[in-house]
Amino acid sequence: MKNNKKHNYFKAVALICLVAFTSCKVTSQEPSNKDIVIAKNLKWSDKMALTLMKRHPEAYMIDDSKTPKWDYVHGLVLHSIEELYKKNPDARYPAYIKGYVDALVQEDGTIKSYEIEKYNIDMVVAGRLLFNIYNKTKEEKYLKAMQLLRKQLTEQPRTASGGFWHKKIYPNQMWLDGLYMGEPFYAEYTTVFEKGKELDDIAKQFELIQKHATDPKTGLLYHGWDESKAMPWANKETGTSPNFWSRALGWYVMALVDVLDYFPKDHPKQKELVGYLNNASASLAKYQDKSGLWYQVTDKGGKEGNYLEASGSAMFAYAYAKGANKGYLPANYKKLANKAFDGLTKKLIKVEADGGITLTEACAVAGLGGNPYRDGSYEYYVKERKKDNDPKATGPFILAALELNR
Structure with a gap:
């Protein structure tokens, strides 16, 4: 009998310990991104960032990626969340x-x-995320990764006149996209680590594309330029x-406003870049639809098949x-930006049952x-x-919301 009592006592103690242990374990777990609550009164920037974090609990899952890959879409969205953190220091970001x-x-x-x-220039832009992390941690691996990029x-590889090829498989070609993919990282790196010695080379990339890709009639820039003129397109x-x-035009004007962060006002090329931004912006303003948005093919308005597109807008x-x-x-231009943002939120945003938001009509x-x-x-x-919710639309949506304080 005594043994039986003893046995039951130890069983009870073991059970209490087990319950205590497991309950401790549960309470110490980090809240998962899946548990994110998206409140109605949040700013659009937080709403979009938290929606993406809820739908993609790990950041590498952005764009429905199954495994981690170094990619420009992650660089773009996470850079926008980095900018958001400056305004709203939420530790989750x-x-x-x-x-x-x-x-x-x-x-x-x-x-x-x-x-x-x-030599795919798209792969450089995610390097922008490394500056902050290296600053905070001083871990050598982040510096080495920046040095690699x-x-x-x-x-x-470069065109004969000195412009970066878009990729090794696209010889002698500069695309507008490439200016955003390469130059903001290049500008920050040369400013932080090289006393700005390559700012002229960065300005040269814009000079070449401005000179060769601008249409004299509309002032708009074509998607790509092949210096060799060999491509069938x-x-x-x-x-x-x-x-x-x-x-493509969106990548170009974003590249200009981001690169200008690193050009001192007295730099000989600063005014030139500001001039390019003004020229492109004035040309684009002529094609802004009454909804505030822009069409997929910028100058073809209501032509059959064309649509008001989220990422460019x-x-x-x-x-x-x-x-x-x-x-x-x-x-x-702030008014025009607000008009565009109204178009995005009124025409292209759907609010989901969980408070999350979906931006529609984005070219993949x-x-x-x-x-x-x-x-x-x-x-x-x-x-x-x-x-x-294509990342090429959601990243700029967050950045626009921040600049407009919406």
Whole structure:
């Protein structure tokens, strides 16, 4: 009998310990991003960031990625969340960004999934996330990763006149997208580590694209320029691609407002870049729809198949607002930016049952050449698939919301 009592006593003690242990375990767990609550009264920037974090609990899952990869879309969205953190210091934001970087940057500074030998300029932009993390941690691996991306720019193949090729597989071609992919990282790196010695080279990239890709009639810039004029999509006289794509123009004006952060006012090229921003902005303003938005093919308005597109419109809203806030653009561009933002929120945003938001009518992807071949025709751009909450739209949406304090 005694033994039985003893046995039951120890069983009870063991059970109490087990319950105590497991309950301690449960309470010490970090709240998951899946448990995020998106309140109605939040600003649009927080609403979008928290929506993305809830839908993609790990940052590498952005754009529905199944495994961590170093990519420009993650660089864009996480940079926007980094900017958001400056306005709203919610600890979840830098943790989310660092989670992405740490899933990819190895102890020796190499970056998982990144292949320097492809000389793909798209892969440079995510390097912007490394500056802050290195500043805070002083861990060598982040510095080495930045140096690796800087090495790519040193070795990046160039056109005869000195412009970065878009990728090794696209010889002699500069695309507007490439200015955003390479130059803001390049400008920050040369400012922080090289006393700004390469700012002239950065200005040169804009000079070349401005000179060769601008249409004298509309003032808009074509999506791509082939210096060799060898590509079937290239105009045999000018080397330009056939159409104006709003997102490409969006990458261009975003590149200008971000790069100007690193050009001192007394730098000989600063005024020139401000001039390019004003020219492109004034040309784009002529094509802003009464809804505040812009069409997928910028200058073709209501032509059959064309549609009011989210990513280009968000990019223009951001560039206009930041340009006006910084004094690069006249103050009335802030009004145009607010009009664009109204168009996005009233026409293209859906509010979901959990309070999360979905930005619709975003072109998923568009390019030139490649396989299957993309000819840059009007039909090509309007038939490319669309994707809700595409990162090329959500990142600029957050940035525009911040600049407009909406």
